[in-house]
Amino acid sequence: xxxxxxxxxxxxxxxxxxxxxxxxxxxxxxxxxxxxxxxxxxxxxxxxxxxxxxxxxxxxxxxxxxxxxxxxxxxxxxxxxxxxxxxxxxxxxxxxxxxxxxxxxxxxxxxxxxxxxxxxxxxxxxxxxxxxxxxxxxxxxxxxxxxxxxxxxxxxxxxxxxxxxxxxxxxxxxxxxxxxxxxxxxxxxxxxxxxxxxxxxxxxxxxxxxxxxxxxxxxxxxxxxxxxxxxxxxxxxxxxxxxxxxxxxxxxxxxxxxxxxxxxxxxxxxxxxxxxxxxxxxxxxxxxxxxxxxxxxxxxxxxxxxxxxxxxxxxxxxxxxxxxxxxxxxxxxxxxxxxxxxxxxxxxxxxxxxxxxxxxxxxxxxxxxxxxxxxxxxxxxxxxxxxxxxxxxxxxxxxxxxxxxxxxxxxxxxxxxxxxxxxxxxxxxxxxxxxxxxxxxxxxxxxxxxxxxxxxxxxxxxxxxxxxxxxxxxxxxxxxxxxxxxxxxxxxxxxxxxxxxxxxxxxxx
Numbered sequence: 001x002x003x004x005x006x007x008x009x010x011x012x013x014x015x016x017x018x019x020x021x022x023x024x025x026x027x028x029x030x031x032x033x034x035x036x037x038x039x040x041x042x043x044x045x046x047x048x049x050x051x052x053x054x055x056x057x058x059x060x061x062x063x064x065x066x067x068x069x070x071x072x073x074x075x076x077x078x079x080x081x082x083x084x085x086x087x088x089x090x091x092x093x094x095x096x097x098x099x100x101x102x103x104x105x106x107x108x109x110x111x112x113x114x115x116x117x118x119x120x121x122x123x124x125x126x127x128x129x130x131x132x133x134x135x136x137x138x139x140x141x142x143x144x145x146x147x148x149x150x151x152x153x154x155x156x157x158x159x160x161x162x163x164x165x166x167x168x169x170x171x172x173x174x175x176x177x178x179x180x181x182x183x184x185x186x187x188x189x190x191x192x193x194x195x196x197x198x199x200x201x202x203x204x205x206x207x208x209x210x211x212x213x214x215x216x217x218x219x220x221x222x223x224x225x226x227x228x229x230x231x232x233x234x235x236x237x238x239x240x241x242x243x244x245x246x247x248x249x250x251x252x253x254x255x256x257x258x259x260x261x262x263x264x265x266x267x268x269x270x271x272x273x274x275x276x277x278x279x280x281x282x283x284x285x286x287x288x289x290x291x292x293x294x295x296x297x298x299x300x301x302x303x304x305x306x307x308x309x310x311x312x313x314x315x316x317x318x319x320x321x322x323x324x325x326x327x328x329x330x331x332x333x334x335x336x337x338x339x340x341x342x343x344x345x346x347x348x349x350x351x352x353x354x355x356x357x358x359x360x361x362x363x364x365x366x367x368x369x370x371x372x373x374x375x376x377x378x379x380x381x382x383x384x385x386x387x388x389x390x391x392x393x394x395x396x397x398x399x400x401x402x403x404x405x406x407x408x409x410x411x412x413x414x415x416x417x418x419x420x421x422x423x424x425x426x427x428x429x430x431x432x433x434x435x436x437x438x439x440x441x442x443x444x445x446x447x448x449x450x451x452x453x454x455x456x457x458x459x460x461x462x463x464x465x466x467x468x469x470x471x472x473x474x475x476x477x478x479x480x481x482x483x484x485x486x487x488x489x490x491x492x493x494x495x496x497x498x499x500x501x502x503x504x505x506x507x508x509x
Contacts, residue, residue: 001031001134002031002032002033002127002130002131003027003031003032003126003127003131004028004030004031004032004081004132005018005027005028005029005084005110005112006028006029007032007130008032008052008112008123008126008127009023009028009112010469011126013113013122014122014126015117015118016086016110016112016113016114016115016118016123017112017113017115018110018111019096019101019104019111019113020101020104020105020111021105021108021110025110028109028110028482029051029109029461030083030084030110031050031083032050032051032083032084032127033048033050033051033083033121033129034048034050034051034052034131034363035051035052035127035477036051036052036053036054037053037054037055037120037124038053038055038057039056039058039059039074040043040059041058042073042076044076044077044079044080044082044441046339046431047080047082047356048081049080049081049082050081050082050083051082051083052083052084052085052086052123052127052504053077053082053084053085053086054081054085054086054087054088054114054120054123054124055085055086055087055096056087056088056091056092056093057087057088057091057092057100058091058092060073060092060093060097060100061277062092062093062114062130065097066099066100067099067102067103068356069099070097070099070100070102070103070503071099071103071106071144072433073100074100074103074104074107074109075103075107075150077109078108078109081418081457082085082109083110084109084110084111084112085104085109085110085112086112086113086114086120086123087100087111087112087113087114087248088114088115088116088118088120088251089113089114089115090115090116091116092485096111096113096274099221104225104448118423125287138250139251141251142251142252142254142255143406145165145169145251145255146254146255146258148169149162149165149166149169149255149258149259149262150258150436151260152155152164152165159176159263161484162259162262162263163176163240163259163263164228165386166255166256166259167190170242170252170256171241172190172242172243173190173191173192173193173241173243174190174241174242175192175200175240176238176239176240176241176263177201177204177208177238177239177243178229178237178238178328178332179236179237179238179242179328179329180207180208180329180332181201181204181205181208181239182332183197183201184199184238192241192243193243193355195427196225196243198219198242198377200225200241203216203218203225204225204227204239204241207229207239208229208236208239210259211233212229212478213229213232213233213236214227214228214229214231215228215229215341220471224242224243225241225242225243226242226243226256227241227258228240228241228242228256229241230260230263230264231264236348237264237328238263239477240259240260240263242256242375249479256356267432275310277303278327278344278345280299280303281342281343281344281345282344282345282346283299284299284342284344284453285302285342285344285346287299287383288307289383289384289385289388293381300342304334304338304339304342305338305339306338306339307309307339307342307353307381308339308340308341308342308353308354308355308358309339309355310355310379310380310381311355311356311357311378311379311380312354312355312356312378312379312380312381312385312391313352313353313355313359313375313376313377313378313379314351314352314353314375314376314379314384314387314388314391315351315352315353315354315359315362315363315366315373315374315375315376315391316346316349316351316352316373316374316375316388316394316395317349317350317351317352317366317371317373317374317395318349318350318371318372318373318395318399319346319349319350319369319467320369320370320371324391326350326366326369327345327350329365329368330343330350330352330365331343333361333365336362337358340354340355340358341353341354341355341358341361341362342354349395350371351388351391352366356378359375363375363405366404366405367404367405371404372395372398372399372404372405373394373395373398373402373404373405373406374390374391374392374393374394374395374396374397374398374405374406374407375391375394375407375410376388376391376394376407376408377390377407377409378433385390391408394406394407394410395407397410397461426427429501429502429503429505431487432499432502433448433499433502433503433506434484434488435485436448436482438453438487439485444477445481446478447478447481447482447485448482449468450464450468450475450479450482451476451478451479451482451499452503453467453468454475454479454504455496455499455500455504460469460475461475483495485500
């Protein structure tokens with residue numbers, strides 16, 4: 001910490017006297033970043049805020065001077081953020097100008113009398129030596145702290161020890177979040193204040209969703225926190241959060257950078273293992289598809305525990321751009337529900353096997369990370385290959401409809417025509433049939449009712465004609481006219497089916 005005005009005044013060798021304010025006034029405890037001397041009328045262009053200005057008063061006339069001269073001078077210093085003014089007496093002026101004292105008292109600028117036997121350089125040297133000692137002390141503290149953190153990194157629980165040591169050195173709380181945005185609890189670490197946790201979690205997930213290295217400082221519920229992502233671009237491993245710490249100076253910043261480097265290294269060391277485990281997952285899944293269930297179960301049991309039990313749901317997901325974060329989240333989900341959730345990468349997609357009780361958690365996680373997915377119906381390992389095809393068809397349908405998840409039950413319900421009951425078909429059906437409705441209204445015809453009855457009778461001419469009470473040739477002419485209005489060839493099966501689908505949808509609505 002830099003010295004304060006009070007610290008400088010307490011140095012008896014300088015023989016300084018505080019003129020204003022009173023010694024117990026908070027202004028007397030203002031930190032002094034440096035000392036500068038100047039006799040200019042306006043020295044502020046050469047000063048920085050927080051400095052102590054020394055002057056012998058050459059810029060002021062000896063004897064009477066207008067009060068505004070002193071008032072304007074002090075106002076410039078106060079506006080610039082000068083922490084105090086030292087005035088040398090018995091050099092140019094025998095005593096302090098009363099106008100200067102009044103202006104300083106009125107505007108709250110501390111005023112110090114410097115006797116003629118105290119050279120300015122002595123005050124400057126005192127502050128310089130103080131700052132040098134402080135700098136050396138901070139450097140020594142930083143060195144010792146980094147050594148302590150390096151020793152902590154050598155312990156068996158290196159990452160936890162590093163974070164605990166960081167808390168001890170910074171006198172604040174430290175929290176680590178994994179790549180899925182989950183808080184990793186560290187034994188003996190200070191807890192994150194409960195009031196701050198929701199805002200911290202939200203800020204962490206936003207940082208992870210960006211997928212790039214970043215450091216940010218935020219105010220959450222009145223508390224200042226610092227977030228630093230760990231890992232590489234598009235391969236983030238987590239977020240380090242610091243709270244309730246003093247403002248970051250170079251020494252504290254060096255400590256934090258050292259911890260970030262060590263923590264990132266510790267997390268990156270697991271990347272090779274993670275890659276190997278994912279290759280192993282893919283191999284186990286291929287064994288399941290090939291029918292080698294016993295081999296797959298023995299392999300999985302040694303690494304992850306048992307596989308999900310029958311019945312199960314197969315979900316095929318197309319990951320978003322930040323697919324690595326999704327894989328991290330699935331890894332954590334499978335660890336949290338050992339034996340109930342299994343995932344594997346297959347080509348460009350991700351396949352998840354889960355029991356029906358855990359399928360909702362899988363769906364929520366996939367949607368949170370922006371994946372598009374399709375789910376099979378309930379199945380067992382004996383029919384895994386068929387369930388995988390169902391999941392693949394559902395995924396393709398989800399991509400067509402721009403929906404996060406489509407289940408195979410939606411596709412199969414009501415057969416192929418069950419698709420007509422989707423809201424997405426509404427606009428298409430209305431656009432197709434609307435020309436007939438407009439034609440009937442403008443020309444006073446009955447094409448739309450005729451087409452509807454004809455389709456309902458499976459396109460049988462005689463039965464439809466009898467139902468409508470018209471001649472068979474009249475029916476034929478109306479159907480040909482409807483086809484011309486719609487631009488369809490209703491003699492072809494394809495166009496008949498298209499019109500049937502649209503009418504069927506509108507009738508169901």
